Amino acid sequence: MAENILRMHRITKTFPGVKALQDVNLDVARGEVHAICGENGAGKSTLMKVLSGVYPHGTYDGDIEFEGRVVEFKDIRDSERDGVVIIHQELALSPFLSVAENIFLGNEREKRGFVNWNETNLEAAKLLRRVGLDLSPTVRAGDIGVGKQQLVEIAKALSKNVKLLILDEPTAALNDEDSAHLLGLVKGLRSEGITSIIISHKLNEIREIADSVTILRDGRTIETLSLHDGSVTEERIIKGMVGRDMESRYPDRTPVIREEVLRVEDWTVHHPQESSRVIVDKANLSVRAGEVVGIAGLMGAGRTELAMSIFGRSYGSNITGTLYKNGTPITARTVGEAIRHGIAYATEDRKRYGLNLIxxxxxxxxxxxxxxxxxxxxxxxxxxxxxxxxxxxxxxxxxxxxxxxxxxxxxxxxxxxxxxxxxxxDPDVLILDEPTRGIDVGAKYEIYTIINRLAAEGKAVIVISSELPELLGICDRIYTLAEGRITAEVPIAQATPELLMQFMTKEKD
Amino acid sequence: MATTVKDPAVAMPQPPVKHGISFLTSRLRQIGIFVALLVIVTLFQVLTGGALLQPDNVSNIIVQNSYILLLAIGMVMIIVAGHIDLSVGSVAAFVGAMSGIMVQDWSFPWWLAFIVSLVIGGLVGAWQGFWVAYVGIPAFIVTLAGMLVFRGLTQIVLENQRITGFPEEYRQLGGGFLFPGLFPAETNILDWTTVGLGVIAVVLLVVSQLRGRATRARLNLEDEPAAWFFTKLAFIAVIILGLTYLLAGSRSGTPIVLVVLGVLIVAYSLVMSNSVFGRHIYARGGNLQAAQLSGVNTKRIDFMLFVNMGVLAALAGLIFTGRLNSAGPGAGNLFELDAIAAAFIGGAAVTGGVGTVIGAITGGLIMGVLNNGMSLLGVGIDYQQFIKGMVLLLAVGFDVFNKRRASSALK
Structure with a gap:
């Protein structure tokens, strides 16, 4: 094996009440593309934030060795000085500044405090060519598509003499063409000697470009697999991601399932601003009285968007499709109407959207x-x-x-x-979006008990969750969602984490 | 099994009475504002050698500040919702001018002019509310524009002239007194109308407070120690009776505008605390998205708030036009800033979701007593502005400091 550019050794990071990372090890060889895989909440993003100095040295335990010496990054600028650049999932471009200004933001081509615009634009143009973007550097960043913005981010990273590029879910928001271009670019950078770490849920993507993959689960390193000889299948990776034992963390329940309460037909939702982007694609689903139905999907699959669009069109634009309540079509154009039709939606982010905290x-x-x-x-x-x-x-x-x-x-x-x-x-249908996120184990059990009680009272319950064991533990039926499409409907008797994960990572044909 | 579900009996309601100091600190902000008012009153009473609380001066303070207090009611509601209204001074001037034209040029009877004026105020509010709620322009911009627009309209409709000589009935609202002939000051030691009103007010206050406390106690919601409750109640009663005594001893008794103001303070306090509309205002200001996702029609709330503010601004315009017996192109200048300052001194939060009518009124009174006291002392307007500015800054600074301390105590 080639010399390691990065060694993260026994990294432990604790948040109040939660151990996000525990003794995580990560070795990345110089010049490779190294993928990191894991379920939502496995600790991937936290690990990368530790690496890039977002969580400064001293807030975590363990050592980081970069290019053979121990580093103690205090902040992002510190890590960037050494050539570690992270591109976050949420792009950090300022929409009203030009592409060139964005590339050199915080790193301006200047002389005595005055920006040298010619140098800025010339160098930006060079960097844009390097990432394969045919674009004027003076275009406003907000006026180009997400795919191009992603490439501008990479150009920005290149301007900082990057040695190790970290990409957090770079293709989650991109279409196929843009994804292919971006992955090609990562390969190109590899041939220039730049090492990349890529976090992705898309397993075929990982198999296509990564040299090795490290799997995290519940804040621990499970294994690192080499992908060179092609013996590692997607199933093998999935097994590593989900293979935890199911403890009896779920209260018992005997379902009494009755008539259908809510049916969603051909539900299509577009992005609220970019109305050409399809977020939910012809989704069909139904839920019965007394039933607990799960929706499984990875980040960016459109779970919350699906739920909120059903709940009084509180998300999206150009919504088409039909809602049936007890067999008759209904319209719910506002949240008020949805509530009057007996629909309730408990949000994923209760602090921001669910409660008046004061x-x-x-x-x-x-x-x-x-x-x-x-x-x-x-x-x-x-x-x-x-x-x-x-x-x-x-x-x-x-x-x-x-x-x-x-x-x-x-x-x-x-x-x-x-x-x-x-x-x-007093709803008939409750949509619970990540009902146990950020909650300790004991309280989770109480929430599951409440969900069971609601079902026993004859309510129809839809649970959206990133945690597959949770869905397997409490649902009667599970829909899988990938890229806005319902890819499968699995009765609980047949559901296994591996099967669900396959459908959750299924791409468009 | 990893269950930690506790026996519900363990968590049964305990009377959540806090004791002594911890209760007082939890109410520091509300108590602080009243204490500040008392300290300021006492200070100026001493400094002016007793002139501040002379009966006629007390009457004067109330009438002088009545329109600011009125505006502060509407303003605190708008601020609780997370907005601001910079246009109220101009709107009040515009409505005052229109009412002048109605009674002088069009020979409207005073009551018709009043009604039409309030309708105009409502329409102005609807106009601004439309831009804020349904177009989505920040209230700061809409009402900044409104401040210019309605100031301009005032000058246009008045053709830069001043209208004076309003009819007697019109002027009662701003400058009149309740039944002045009933108990003439020459033959009565006190104005018994005022005494009667004061006593009724105290009785109503005591009864409603006791009933409220009884209900809360029955529901196990009472968190005020009894000693504190009764001290507070006795204290407020004494204040009202003291004020009654002063007014009853003044030359003309109860100003009509005080009755209007009193009714509006009680009514709006109830609206804010007990009506669905009021509760939705707090919900909207506390967390806009959460309110929307709970089915609250936040656009309608915003719209209605501005309509309400427009009507109150119109009423303020009628009051000060009547009091001054004049509608001029420059009337109502800077009223908005006094009303905003009153709301913030009274504990409203810049971020919305927090604030009370009583707080805003107290804040307005602090400003009013400062103004009056400093004028009595012969302090120049330059120093007055400086001191009022510092008071506003310190009051909000105290808030921020308190909040930070509270949140760090949580960690």
Whole structure:
């Protein structure tokens, strides 16, 4: 094996309450393309943030050796000085600046504080040619497509004399053509001697361009496989990604499944700004009373977008397709209409979208159905307190009183407040988006119990989750979503993590 | 099994009464603002050798500041929703001017002029609300434009002339008193109308507070220590009775505008705390996306808030036009800034979601007492501006400091 450009040794990174990385090792050979694989939440992005100095030295344990010497990066600038450049999943271009300005942002071609525009634009043009972009450097970054923006990011990295390029899900937002171009470019950089680390969910992509792959799971290194001899199959990688034992972390339940409550037909959703980009592509799904249906998909598959577009068109543009509630077509153009049709949606990001963090528990619980507590526009705050008190007891919300501010509660208790809010709106269908994200194990069990209770009460429940064991543990049926398309519908009896992962990583034919 | 589900009985409601210091610190901001007002009143009472709390001066402070307080009510609602309104001074001037034209040039009766004026205010608000809510232009820009537009319109409709000589009835709203002939000051030691009103106000306050506390206690929601509750109640009652006594001893008794203001303060406090509309305002300001995803029609909330602000600005315009007996092209200048300052001194958060009507009124009174006290002392307008500016900065700085301390205590 060639000399290693990078050695990360026993990296451990802890966030309050969570061990994101534990004794992770990563060795990358000089001049190779090294892929990192793992489920959402396995710690891939955290590891790369440790490497690039986003989490500075001292906030993690373990050593990083780069080009043979131990490095202690304090911030991104520090790591970039040594030639480690990370391109984040969310592109960091300033849309109102020109491409050239973006390339040299923070690294301006200047003399005594004045920008040398000729040099800026000339060098930018050279870098753009190097990444295969036929583009004027004076074009505004916001005016070019995502694929080209990604290439501009790489040009920006090249301007910093990059030795190790880290790409976090570079093709997640790209179409096939742009993806192919980008992957070709990474290969080209390899022949120029630039080492790359690429995080990707697309296994065929990894097999195509990577020399080796390291698999992370639950914050630990599972294995590093060499892809040179072609003996490593996609199934082999998937096994590494999901192969954890299923503990009895899920409460028992005997499903009583009745009539269909909600059916979604030919549901197509476009990106809210770029209306030509298809985010959800002719999705069909249905859910029955008393049933828990899972939606499995990797990041960027369109899970949240699908859910939010169903929930009163709160995401997307040019939405086509039909919703059937109890067999009759309905329209839900606003969230209010969706709620009146008995649909509830608990968001993935409860702090940003789910709760008024500066207000108390009772007012958050009543938030989606305040009308139920009001007479001619006046709220009966006494009844509100009683209702909230009942939920506090039945949902076991741990807080001194219903007047406690939600911003001070733990993640699990915040989620229980969100669930209480939607239960109080008395829906027939509940869509729960990542209901246990950022919640500790004990509280997860409580959330699963609540989901079971909802199903037992005859509600139709849709659970969106990145954690396959969770879906396998609580669902009756699982849809897999890949690139906005429903790629399979799997009854729980036949579902295995490997099978689901295959459909979740299935690309367009 | 990794379950940690606790027996629900363990988590049964405990009376969440906090005691002594910890309760006071949790209410520091609300208490602080009242204490600040009291300190300022006491300070100027001493400095002016008792002139501040002379009956006629107290009456004067109320009437002088009534339109700012009125504007502060609407302003704090807009600020809670996360917006701002810079146009209220111009709108008030415009409506004052229109009412002048109505009574003088068109010979409208005063009551018709009032009604039409309030409608004009509502339409102006609807205009601005349309741009904010449905077009999506930030309120700062819309109302900055409105400030110029309605100032310009004021000057256009007045042709840069001043309208004076308003009818007697018109002027009552801004400068009149309640039943002035009933208990003439020459033959009565006190104005008994005022005394009656003051007593009724105290009785209503005590009854509603006691009932509220009883309900909260029944629902196990009471978090105020009893000693604190009764001290606070007694204290407020004493303040109201003291104010009653001063006004009853003044030359003319209760200003009509105080009654209007009192009714609006109570009504809007109730709207903000107990109506669906008010609660949606807090939800919208606290977390816009969460409110939208809970089915709140936030655009309608924004629209209605500006309509409401327009009507209140119109009322303020009628009051000060009546008080000054004059509608001029420069009227109402900088009213918006006083109203905004009142709301922020009163504890409203720049980021929205926090603020109360009572707080804004207290903030407005702090500004008003500062103005009046400094004028009595003969402090120049230059120093007055400087001091008011510092008070605003320190009040909000105190807020920020408090919040930071609270959040670091959490970690």
């Amino acid at each position: 207000d108390d528990i009772k007012r958050n619980i009543s938030g989606a159905a305040l009308g139920k507590l009001a007479k001619r526009g006046w709220v009966d705050s006494g009844r509100e307190a009683v209702v909230a008190g009942d939920y506090r007891t039945s949902m076991n919300i741990k807080a001194p009183s219903v007047t406690a501010v939600t911003g001070k509660l733990s993640g699990g208790n915040q989620q229980k407040v969100v669930l209480s809010k939607w239960m109080f709106s």
